[in-house]
Amino acid sequence: MGKRYPVQIHARLPRLMRIIFLGPPGAGKGTQAKLLAKKYTIPQISTGDILREAIRQGTLLGLEAKKFMDKGELVPDTVIIGIIRQRIQEQDCKNGFIFDGFPRTIPQAEALRKMLVLLNLSLDAVLSIVVKDEILIKRISGRRTCPVCNAVYHILHNPPRMPGLCDRDHTPLIQRNDEKEETVRNRLVVYKKQTQPLIDYYKKQGLLKEVDGEQTIEAIYSQIAGFLA
Numbered sequence: 001m002g003k004r005y006p007v008q009i010h011a012r013l014p015r016l017m018r019i020i021f022l023g024p025p026g027a028g029k030g031t032q033a034k035l036l037a038k039k040y041t042i043p044q045i046s047t048g049d050i051l052r053e054a055i056r057q058g059t060l061l062g063l064e065a066k067k068f069m070d071k072g073e074l075v076p077d078t079v080i081i082g083i084i085r086q087r088i089q090e091q092d093c094k095n096g097f098i099f100d101g102f103p104r105t106i107p108q109a110e111a112l113r114k115m116l117v118l119l120n121l122s123l124d125a126v127l128s129i130v131v132k133d134e135i136l137i138k139r140i141s142g143r144r145t146c147p148v149c150n151a152v153y154h155i156l157h158n159p160p161r162m163p164g165l166c167d168r169d170h171t172p173l174i175q176r177n178d179e180k181e182e183t184v185r186n187r188l189v190v191y192k193k194q195t196q197p198l199i200d201y202y203k204k205q206g207l208l209k210e211v212d213g214e215q216t217i218e219a220i221y222s223q224i225a226g227f228l229a
């Protein structure tokens with residue numbers, strides 16, 4: 001019985017967890033990030049969400065970001081990094097955070113590294129979910145959406161009761177443009193071009209963990225939990 005004592009103590013301590021998630025579209029990154037966010041009580045931080053939030057709150061950096069977005073220009077890294085720096089110092093990040101879609105480039109990754117050093121924080125892991133292109137293409141191009149209620153189906157994995165029609169309102173289902181096979185192939189090319197340097201960067205730092213994203217949701221989750229244990 002004595003052996004169980006330290007294990008229970010450990011289980012009650014909040015585990016600090018600072019994670020970056022990398023994964024192509026359709027790899028199930030969002031699902032896994034949600035599960036981890038719940039397990040460790042840490043927020044999932046995406047650049048798009050925090051930019052919108054900073055703009056909504058009218059912070060100085062938010063207003064700065066808005067100037068670029070209104071012109072249809074990319075928000076400069078200095079502004080993004082500033083907003084992220086404020087975000088990770090908020091109360092709900094005290095146990096850590098999950099970055100989803102950030103960093104996207106090596107300069108962003110370098111800026112993040114320097115910022116974390118200044119804040120005396122460190123990353124625990126960079127999780128890269130790996131799935132073969134052909135599987136991603138089948139997953140994404142099989143999706144059908146109801147244009148009325150936004151319900152999402154999959155022609156193989158979650159088909160509607162009547163082919164091509166929404167279960168709830170019988171509206172003909174559509175295939176979104178960004179889910180058509182050609183578009184998905186292009187998105188994957190762009191993703192790889194953008195992400196490979198980051199994968200190499202974090203591999204060199206010994207932080208990269210490659211997750212087999214072709215398993216079930218539960219199996220993927222337990223592989224990740226094993227990496228983080």
Ligand SMILES: [Zn+2]
Pocket residue numbers: 146147148149150151166167168169170171
């Ligand atoms: Zn519907």
